[in-house]
Each structure stands twice: as C-alpha cells, then as structure tokens.
Amino acid sequence: MKALQYRTIGAAPELVTVPDPEPGPGQVLLKVTAAGVCHSDIAVMSWPEKDFPYPLPLTLGHEGAGTIAALGDGVTGFAVGDSVAVYGPWGCGACPPCAGGRENYCLRAGELNIFPPGLGAPGAIAEYMIVDDARHLEPLDGLDPVETVPLTDAGLTPYHAIKRSLPKLVPGSTAVVIGAGGLGHVAIQLLRALSPARVIALDVSEDKLELARTVGAHETVISDAAAAGRARELTDGRGATAVFDFVGATPTTATAAGCVAMEGDITIIGIAGGTVPVGFGVLPFEVNVMAPYWGSREELHEVLDLARAGSVKVHVETFGMADAPLAYERLHSGKINGRAVILPNG
DSSP states (O other), X not given: OEEEEEOSTTSOOEEEEOOOOOOOTTOEEEEEEEEEEOHHHHHHHTSOGGGOOSOSSEEOOSEEEEEEEEEOTTOOSOOTTOEEEEOOOOOOSOSHXXXXXXXXXXXXXXXXXXXXXXXXXXXXXXXXXXXXXXXXXXXXXXXXXXXXXXXXXXXXHHHHHHHHHGGGOXXXXXXXXXXOSTTHHHXXXXXXXXXOOEEEEEESOHHHHHHHHHTTOSEEEEOSTTHHHHHHHHTTTSOEEXXXXXXXXXXXXXXXXXXXXXEEEEEEOOOSSOOOOOSTTTSSTTOEEEOOOSOOHHHHHHHHHHHHTTSXXXXXXXXXXXXXXHHHHHHHTXXXXXXXXXXXXX
C-alpha cells in the first residue's frame, strides 16, 4: 500500500510503498477514506534527532476516518463496511482517566509505549491503517468522512478547551480566539453554538480573518503587537473572559496575557513554545492559565453530534495521495485556509 512517511530527521515526508497491514487480536483494519494534515506533524518533523521520541519511519496522520476492512479476533460491536472515525489519543484503557474515557490523560501510556496514530504509531495517511482497539472507533452514522475527519482533532481539541470555560461564558462575556486556522475556525463555531459570548478572532492573515467572519466571529483583529490593546478597546477596557491561543508562540501568549480580564481564563492550545508568566501582579487577579491536550472519547461523540446538528462544519481543502507532501508544504507556508485533508484511496 501507499503511505506518507517521515523517514529521515530533518527531511520532507516521503510517499512510499509498504506492506499491507493485518489486524491482530482485538485490532481493526481500516481502509482509509480521509486523513487530516496538522501543524502538530510539522512540529514533530522539526524536532532534532536528540529529542525525537518516535521510531522511524513514521507513517503520518493522527486524524483518520475510513471503512472497516477486517476485524481481528475478538472484536465485537462493529462490522466490515462500517464507516467510522478514529479517536486518536490512545491510552491503556484501564487507569482511572482511561476508565472515564479520558485517554488523552492516560497515566500509563508512556510506561507502556502507547502512542497515538501518526504520533508514534502508524498513522492514517496511508491506504490502510490498524486501529489498536475498537473502543477507539466512533461511528460516522451518515456524516461525510472528508468533512468530518478533522473533527477528531481540529474539532475535539478546541471543544475540550472551550468546555472548561463555558461556565464563565455567560451573556455579556467575550471570548478571544488567537489563530483562525484549522482549529481556530472550528473554535469560533463551537463558541457560537455553545455560548452567548461575543467572539473576537485574531490572525496575521486577512484570508483567515475573512474565514473567521464567515464562520461567525463578531469582530476580527490583525494579530500584531497592538492586538491586545485593540481587544481591550472592543471590550470597553474590561478584557476578555476567555482567551484561546491556537498558535502558542511567544508573541501570541503575550497577547493572551495582555487582553485577558480579571477572573478570566487563558488556554494555550498551540504548541509553538510560548509561555505565560504567572505570579502576583503579573496577570489580572485570579486568572487561570491552562494547557489542555486533545479530548475524551465522550467529547468526540459530542463533537460529532454537533456536526450532525449542523452547528459546526470544517472548511477543507482536499489532496490526493500523490500530493500529500504538497499539503504539508502549503500548510507550513500558511497557504491552507481551514484544514487540509488527504484522500488515500480517492
């Protein structure tokens, strides 16, 4: 089968031919319908050799959807031909967080060398992929896999982050979304669907700000050194009740700290290395600073229900398997508006 692999530290991903996988006991073989392309992959491929935590070669793609091609011994609850999405943050299934469906916070994944697909385990940018356990499958039940596959990360991750702040996002509140790309444009829709908050979107790209307005942002602001002040002006000086930073670089975390209100939330989702200093007098009083990771199995179910209700829709640009390396090039240069999706069997 064809697969897109990261094979050499510092090199571009390569389209290669590898043996077709076969499911072992308890595993499921998917014929991949769609696979999302994420900035996290670019971050992984930028790590130096001394810090690289995964074995190479690595088949990329931690957002996956497909049809079940074969079931390993002992698998129940699914049938060949079922259309499913893959829950990505795999855990042990038995520790207290996993027992509650929060495998994104598995206590034993590191100890047991359990990795998400595309982030250690073979991923979804391939004609076929192995899913380690049927509990990591979510039936699509009529949803379009191409439009839905980004929701397994680009929907689930902002949903998990936003849920933590919903009690504060009451009428009259303001939410700031920094970065209106693959995750941010979904976050805007989720905020509009789940809360009465006024939504202000920040980005360096006019194209992405136009997308932000299209999907429901009340206000848009160019993300530069003056952005925090502009956001404060738009809130009559009070600041934002919740700030969601989907970039996570030093300039954007500084913007987040500069525009948050007293008793507000700063949530850093992006992984570009920025931090927010915390201490008396550094931030407004009683600000919470959080850095969550992905989301739970139950939350993925909830996100897909929102998609079925028409409350969230991902703006996608599709690529065939031969153009998968190009998708990463375009994402790295900021030329993807929304989410890039690979069609391995399209």
